[in-house]
Amino acid sequence: MITEELVREHNLSPEEYARIRKILGREPNLVELGIFSAMWSEHCSYKSSRVHLKTLPTSGPRVLQGPGENAGVVDIGDGLAVAFKMESHNHPSYIEPYQGAATGVGGILRDIFTMGARPLASLDSLRFGALSAPRMKHLVDGVVRGIAGYGNCIGIPTLGGETTFHPAYDGNILVNVMNVGLLAKDRIFRGRAEGAGNPVVYVGSKTGRDGIHGATMASEEFAGDETKQKRPTVQVGDPFTEKLLMEACLELFQTDAVVGIQDMGAAGLTSSSFEMAGRAGSGVEIDLSKVPVREEGMTPYEIMLSESQERMLLVARRDRLDEVLGIFHKWELDAVEIGKVTNSGRVVLFFGGKIVADLPAAPLSDEAPLYDRPRVAPTPAPPGKWVSEAEPSDYGDCLRRILASPNVAEKSWIWTQYDHMVQTNTVERPGGDAAIVRIKGTSKALAIKSDVNPFFCALDPYRGGAIAVAEAARSIACTGARPLAITDCLNFGSPEKPEVMGQFEAAVRGISDACRALEIPVVSGNVSFYNETDGRAIPPTPTIGMVGLLDDVEKRLRLPFRRDGDLVALLGTTRDELGGSEFLRTIRGRDDGPCPEVDLDAEHRLVELMVSLAQGGLLDSAHDVSDGGLAVALAECAMKKGMGAEIALEVGGVRPSAALFGESTGRVIVTYPPEAQAAVPAAAKKAGVPFAHIGRVGGPALRVAIGKKVFIDEKVAALAQIWTTAFAEAMEAADVL
Amino acid sequence: MKFAIVVFPGSNCDQDCYHIAKDLLDCEAEYVWHHETDLKGADTVILPGGFAYGDYLRAGALARFSPVMDSVAKFAKDGGPVLGICNGFQVLLEAGLLPGAMRVNRGLRYVCRDVFLKVENVETPFTRLYEPGSVVKMPIGHMEGNYTAPPDVLDALAREKRIVFRYCDAKGAATDAANPNGAANGIAGICNAGGNVVGLMPHPDRCAEGLLGNDAGRKMFESVVSALAVR
Numbered sequence: 001m002i003t004e005e006l007v008r009e010h011n012l013s014p015e016e017y018a019r020i021r022k023i024l025g026r027e028p029n030l031v032e033l034g035i036f037s038a039m040w041s042e043h044c045s046y047k048s049s050r051v052h053l054k055t056l057p058t059s060g061p062r063v064l065q066g067p068g069e070n071a072g073v074v075d076i077g078d079g080l081a082v083a084f085k086m087e088s089h090n091h092p093s094y095i096e097p098y099q100g101a102a103t104g105v106g107g108i109l110r111d112i113f114t115m116g117a118r119p120l121a122s123l124d125s126l127r128f129g130a131l132s133a134p135r136m137k138h139l140v141d142g143v144v145r146g147i148a149g150y151g152n153c154i155g156i157p158t159l160g161g162e163t164t165f166h167p168a169y170d171g172n173i174l175v176n177v178m179n180v181g182l183l184a185k186d187r188i189f190r191g192r193a194e195g196a197g198n199p200v201v202y203v204g205s206k207t208g209r210d211g212i213h214g215a216t217m218a219s220e221e222f223a224g225d226e227t228k229q230k231r232p233t234v235q236v237g238d239p240f241t242e243k244l245l246m247e248a249c250l251e252l253f254q255t256d257a258v259v260g261i262q263d264m265g266a267a268g269l270t271s272s273s274f275e276m277a278g279r280a281g282s283g284v285e286i287d288l289s290k291v292p293v294r295e296e297g298m299t300p301y302e303i304m305l306s307e308s309q310e311r312m313l314l315v316a317r318r319d320r321l322d323e324v325l326g327i328f329h330k331w332e333l334d335a336v337e338i339g340k341v342t343n344s345g346r347v348v349l350f351f352g353g354k355i356v357a358d359l360p361a362a363p364l365s366d367e368a369p370l371y372d373r374p375r376v377a378p379t380p381a382p383p384g385k386w387v388s389e390a391e392p393s394d395y396g397d398c399l400r401r402i403l404a405s406p407n408v409a410e411k412s413w414i415w416t417q418y419d420h421m422v423q424t425n426t427v428e429r430p431g432g433d434a435a436i437v438r439i440k441g442t443s444k445a446l447a448i449k450s451d452v453n454p455f456f457c458a459l460d461p462y463r464g465g466a467i468a469v470a471e472a473a474r475s476i477a478c479t480g481a482r483p484l485a486i487t488d489c490l491n492f493g494s495p496e497k498p499e500v501m502g503q504f505e506a507a508v509r510g511i512s513d514a515c516r517a518l519e520i521p522v523v524s525g526n527v528s529f530y531n532e533t534d535g536r537a538i539p540p541t542p543t544i545g546m547v548g549l550l551d552d553v554e555k556r557l558r559l560p561f562r563r564d565g566d567l568v569a570l571l572g573t574t575r576d577e578l579g580g581s582e583f584l585r586t587i588r589g590r591d592d593g594p595c596p597e598v599d600l601d602a603e604h605r606l607v608e609l610m611v612s613l614a615q616g617g618l619l620d621s622a623h624d625v626s627d628g629g630l631a632v633a634l635a636e637c638a639m640k641k642g643m644g645a646e647i648a649l650e651v652g653g654v655r656p657s658a659a660l661f662g663e664s665t666g667r668v669i670v671t672y673p674p675e676a677q678a679a680v681p682a683a684a685k686k687a688g689v690p691f692a693h694i695g696r697v698g699g700p701a702l703r704v705a706i707g708k709k710v711f712i713d714e715k716v717a718a719l720a721q722i723w724t725t726a727f728a729e730a731m732e733a734a735d736v737l
Numbered sequence: 738m739k740f741a742i743v744v745f746p747g748s749n750c751d752q753d754c755y756h757i758a759k760d761l762l763d764c765e766a767e768y769v770w771h772h773e774t775d776l777k778g779a780d781t782v783i784l785p786g787g788f789a790y791g792d793y794l795r796a797g798a799l800a801r802f803s804p805v806m807d808s809v810a811k812f813a814k815d816g817g818p819v820l821g822i823c824n825g826f827q828v829l830l831e832a833g834l835l836p837g838a839m840r841v842n843r844g845l846r847y848v849c850r851d852v853f854l855k856v857e858n859v860e861t862p863f864t865r866l867y868e869p870g871s872v873v874k875m876p877i878g879h880m881e882g883n884y885t886a887p888p889d890v891l892d893a894l895a896r897e898k899r900i901v902f903r904y905c906d907a908k909g910a911a912t913d914a915a916n917p918n919g920a921a922n923g924i925a926g927i928c929n930a931g932g933n934v935v936g937l938m939p940h941p942d943r944c945a946e947g948l949l950g951n952d953a954g955r956k957m958f959e960s961v962v963s964a965l966a967v968r
Contacts, residue, residue, distance in 0.1 A: 155750070240788065240793070243746070331746065415849075421849060422786075423749075424942065424945075438948060
């Protein structure tokens with residue numbers, strides 16, 4: 001008997017329950033209610049986000065698979081393709097950081113190798129609260145160890161990402177993990193249950209009672225001390241089993257024995273069986289008594305809703321079943337035929353000889369509730385106090401303090417814990433504008449970047465979303481690579497709040513406009529709502545993961561100043577902007593607006609220019625100007641190889657603090673040998689990109705003048721000492737973990 | 738010249754070693770699955786890096802029971818060159834083909850970064866092309882590289898010149914600050930009494946091509962090719 005209370009406990013509204021009864025023409029039983037609850041959770045159904053996600057551009061000449069599958073796939077030529085996606089594991093990571101983050105890595109890897117791709121590289125995009133907040137160092141330490149523990153063991157390099165700290169994340173940290181895999185373009189595998197009579201095979205770890213209703217948990221906000229009660233819904237990762245599963249699947253994909261395959265991720269056996277049948281328009285019959293379980297007495301309800309890790313559901317060709325089972329057994333994995341494909345359009349579940357659920361397949365996903373939730377358009381933050389504030393007295397001191405801030409300081413404390421070299425494809429190690437991995441057997445390489453500035457998004461979600469795309473593209477282009485496509489991972493508060501929904505709509509519109517302007521399609525994505533605690537939502541955080549292609553890895557651009565006497569130029573326009581800057585946060589202790597402007601057409605021209613400058617071999621280095629502004633970007637170029645520069649800026653009406661530390665978008669620092677002093681500005685002019693020659697590389701100091709007055713004069717070695725040690729010192733300081 | 742690359746289920750640098758042998762050195766190379774006992778006529782055996790059996794217990798503790806390890810032991814006893822890299826070194830220790838054991842790094846964290854090594858023994862088949870006493874840069878990537886052994890074993894290793902690589906700074910000084918994991922006497926790699934079995938924690942397989950920014954490790958593979966050509 002389904003009571004109102006049971007419906008509520010399953011996080012279903014009375015209207016949703018009425019819809020269930022209408023679809024079935026009867027009351028569901030408890031197993032069926034659990035299935036609906038999981039499939040219609042925000043996490044699985046995207047019920048609040050779909051109307052907005054539909055507006056994103058998803059097609060392009062290179063797109064082989066857009067959103068809707070385990071991962072997006074893009075053609076990179078030479079018969080090869082890349083599959084990639086980013087996913088969040090926010091809620092579990094806040095409750096149990098090690099396992100939460102570890103299983104986040106495991107989940108995204110399965111999404112990638114399920115498509116038939118061998119995972120090449122992971123990036124992680126992390127948001128934490130203030131390091132001084134309760135539990136925060138414990139969370140940072142646990143998340144980093146979790147990502148390392150899983151990725152290192154399975155042997156997929158983690159090439160960095162980004163890490164941000166702000167008190168707005170004190171109650172909800174974000175763990176977004178992206179993976180990129182390589183596959184043959186004509187061997188893409190999809191999650192489809194086709195061919196009536198074909199066997200449905202369960203492979204991988206046994207099913208346990210862990211993570212039951214994890215997807216539902218991720219669709220609720222935290223309140224008070226609830227993190228303690230929710231512990232049992234966090235799953236435990238087993239990277240060794242995943243390694244076996246990955247190798248077995250990749251071996252299996254060399255055969256033609258597989259019809260379809262899907263990861264048992266969120267909502268486990270429920271989502272995989274219903275989605276595979278739903279996509280193919282078929283049905284399946286599954287005998288739950290055949291599912292390998294960890295303990296006796298597990299009920300059909302628990303088996304269907306478990307989120308035990310490292311499991312896959314696949315459909316094999318009937319005549320090749322033995323071959324399939326043989327490969328899994330070679331890797332010492334459980335692989336069991338648990339059912340078959342039918343033409344019924346229904347998912348029928350048996351247990352102990354009895355039918356325990358009989359549901360139509362397609363309606364569970366196709367007819368899931370779709371909400372165009374009420375929303376309040378966000379008001380962009382107005383200019384803050386900085387507009388009329390006195391200029392700082394010591395700009396060098398400001399630079400040193402910003403370099404030491406956790407957001408800007410070098411994060412080798414984090415990435416030296418990640419194996420970033422396994423597979424021997426890492427051409428540029430973490431710390432550059434984008435990670436670069438070569439494609440063995442070709443001259444090509446991929447540039448990979450994850451990016452969003454949540455501070456900008458908080459001030460203006462539309463611009464923040466657009467800037468995230470533009471900045472990722474700029475970073476990719478600063479390696480000489482051409483942006484190919486993006487995956488998005490949209491982290492927001494509760495969609496039931498009109499303010500949050502307004503932020504979401506605006507951010508998605510910003511992403512959409514930027515993608516159109518820059519001609520970069522969205523091929524996969526993930527939405528994480530309900531990132532709030534006690535009614536306080538995180539800043540809108542639409543993380544963008546972008547992949548770019550370098551046709552010739554030898555022509556890549558690097559970040560550091562490399563040659564004494566090289567000329568330094570600034571591309572793009574510096575405006576009188578300090579809103580959202582690290583300068584304001586670190587020096588003034590405020591998050592004033594407004595969000596910097598963004599000119600998407602100018603960003604597009606800049607990307608095209610960088611790609612052509614790289615192909616022409618004109619540059620010695622390139623670096624995107626972002627967090628911390630021009631002074632920090634120059635310092636980063638200088639510190640990597642300990643090579644200084646003499647810089648003189650002409651800034652017009654821009655105040656010195658904004659010229660040095662403002663975060664105007666659309667800017668890149670380039671260096672080139674004197675022989676190219678005519679060619680580079682000519683190329684910029686032709687491309688329609690503002691160009692300013694600002695100085696020369698050389699000497700032990702970074703000296704920055706505006707007009708004739710020197711504002712910054714710092715020994716590069718001293719800056720590097722601060723920048724490279726500040727974060728480790730903050731983490732290792734003797735206060736509690 | 739043929740390399741056998743042993744593959745435990747959790748090996749993850751097997752393909753990296755294969756790439757060097759086959760694509761860079763143009764040698765024959767074959768994977769040998771841990772259940773197999775036939776080394777397929779190989780002239781050299783490599784135990785690659787990774788997490789042989791997940792290493793939830795202790796790195797390499799289960800791998801030594803694999804059927805292939807009996808064949809590797811016999812191959813080593815007959816003087817065949819065997820190289821254990823990182824997890825492969827851990828397996829060689831657990832299997833008793835090299836003395837000593839690994840503990841968790843003294844920083845209690847996984848460490849992936851470049852270190853400097855002093856090449857202290859150029860008599861082995863894997864180091865003969867290096868200059869004696871030269872300093873080379875190689876990356877490490879491990880959680881358990883804190884080498885330890887009883888005092889008499891450490892003495893014997895030093896006396897018999899069986900310390901092949903020692904952690905040092907860029908100038909070659911074996912300081913404590915240059916030791917990334919706390920290994921006894923700064924030991925990064927050792928060999929057996931015959932010199933034909935070498936194990937090291939750093940990854941020569943990750944620095945064998947200029948494109949990756951460093952090719953200092955390539956000589957280890959070229960050394961064994963040249964050693965066998967001489968023989």
